[in-house]
Amino acid sequence: MIRSMTLTARISATAALLVLMISATGCNKLRSRDQLVKGIAAFKNAQYEVATNHFQKAVELDPNDATSKLYLATAYSSQVVPNMETPENMKIAQKAIDGFQEVLNRDPKDLTALKQIASIYRQTKRSDMAKQYEQKVIDVDPNDAEANYTIGAVDWIDEYKNATTILAADGIKEDGEGNVKMSKAACAKIKAVNQPLVEEGLKFLHRAVEINPTYEDAMSYLNLTYRRQADFACGDTVALKASLAKADEWNQKAMGARKINEQKKEEKATHGVVSQ
Secondary structure, three states, X not given: OHHHHHHHHHHHHHHHHHHHHHHHXXXXXXXXXXXXXXXXXXXHOOOHHHHHHHHHHHHHHOOOOHHHXXXXXXXXXXXXXXXXXXXXXXXXXXXXXXXXXXXXXXXXXXXXXXXXXXXXXXHOOOHXXXXXXXXXXXXXXXXXXXXXXXXXXXXXHHHHXXXXXXXXXXXXXXXXXXXXXXXXXXXXXXXXXXXXXXXXXXXXXXHHHHHOOOXXXXXXHHHHHHHHHXXXXXXXXXXXXXXXXXXXXXXXXXXXXXXXXXXHHHHHHHHOOOOO
């Protein structure tokens, strides 16, 4: 009888403890939600540091809440200054990347997290990692025109930097027309470093236009990328003219797409619908 009463008392105590734990957990979830709401309000008012503090508290109160983690990472990413490589900026960027990576650990196909990480790498001049994550976006959604465009645009930025650096050493200012005055040695250097980037860039930019036939930005970068291809002619006038002709062709297409897109915007603003 005594043993039975003791066992009953232990069970009752355990049950009471479980009730308290469940109650505390529920309380923490409510408090976490309150911090999340306050953080969102601050974020909408561009008070990113205040928002970050609220989101941090929300995550501490409910570590399993994916929404709070996503907002916390987004708040960090909003504080990243593009093209600034100071230790503090890079630290904030890494916090944002780590936060989005936590989201990906739960769902590797979360497009928001993938795109945000790609953007942060791009803003901090880590083009290879940026392209790697844009490719992950494409793996999840092959019809994402923006991801394809972004890889091509990032490639062109690297191409331009490579070309201008080599040309400057050769005493030449980049002219966007194949730079026929550069030495053969400079031409060979540019071709060696830029040809893989140009080929990759053209592939993804063409895919972007295939997905979105009026993607004027992608068309503009096709124009620019073919001008980088013109650098490889190295005295071959036929190859030079072919690349520049392609560049001009895409420049014209970009202007045509711009007119179409502007017309659609006007029609939507006027009538609320876009004609097909």
